[in-house]
Amino acid sequence: MSRERVRLERHATVALLTLDRPERRNALDARTLDEIDAVLAEVESDDALRALVITGAGETFSSGFDLKEQLERAPRGVDEWRPILTHDFSTVSRFWSFPKPTIAAVRGHCLAGACELALSCDLTIAADDAVFGEPELKFGAGIVVMILPWLTGPKVAKELTSSPALNSPPHARWNWAWSTGSFRQTAYFPKRWRRPRASRLSIRYS
DSSP: OOOSSEEEEEETTEEEEEEOOGGGTTOBOHHHHHHHHHHHHHHHHOTTOOEEEEEESTTOSBOOBOHHHHHHHOOOHHHHHHHHHHHHHHHHHHHHHOSSOEEEEEOSEEETHHHHHHHHSSEEEEOTTOEEEOOOOTTSOOOSSOOHHHHHOHHHHHHHHTSOOEEHHHHHHTTSSEEOSSSOEEEOOOTTSSSOOOOOEEEOOO
């Protein structure tokens, strides 16, 4: 599959996956999800790659699932919604069960389905300008993955889903992301992971 929505780079033993739709704030449409699935399969099968970092092009990690595309398709009823939501769920869930360490490097907005994706990674590293949120519209889909309450507890999940998007201090307080000042972070993988240790990866944003 040719890549139009994502980029894959190799840095020694680390794969860097970049969501590359900055004109749409890296929204996750069906094509993007397909390309992410293809990249994950490629990285998983490459023994030379020991870890995966996912980030977004431009100033935003991702605005979440592409609701514009879904509105244009205008799905109605269970039979039409099921394959769409299954596609959304299965792609995000692959990060949770991926056999190699995964890191979400977040700057700017990380919302809705993209927030669930970041939470599904083994580590989430947040810049000072990172903004996390689970905004819900009167659209009918609801939260697709529902990983948030499992990581934060139901009360924090309710606070996040009923409040405006939140920036770095709350996510640091809830212990599901690391904060960095200038977003220059060297990630090391804990020794408890069974696979061979990946190389250091310095994540830099200019």
